[in-house]
Amino acid sequence: MRTINLNKNNQHNLPVSFNSRELELARRWDEYCCDNHITRSSAIKRLIKKELKEQLLAI
Numbered sequence: 001m002r003t004i005n006l007n008k009n010n011q012h013n014l015p016v017s018f019n020s021r022e023l024e025l026a027r028r029w030d031e032y033c034c035d036n037h038i039t040r041s042s043a044i045k046r047l048i049k050k051e052l053k054e055q056l057l058a059i
Contacts, residue, residue: 016044 004012018026033040 014044 006012029040029043033043036043
């Protein structure tokens with residue numbers, strides 16, 4: 001298991017990169033977040049929590 005390091009603000013950054021074929025996905029994600037008045041990071045965190053909860057239920 002990897003060690004998670006915190007930055008000077010006591011946070012862990014999780015960068016997400018998009019290649020040229022995924023730029024439309026990134027654009028649509030930005031629009032979705034803007035339209036729903038949510039930050040990109042809060043929406044991603046919500047999806048991560050949902051995915052992990054579903055994984056636990058599948059075990």
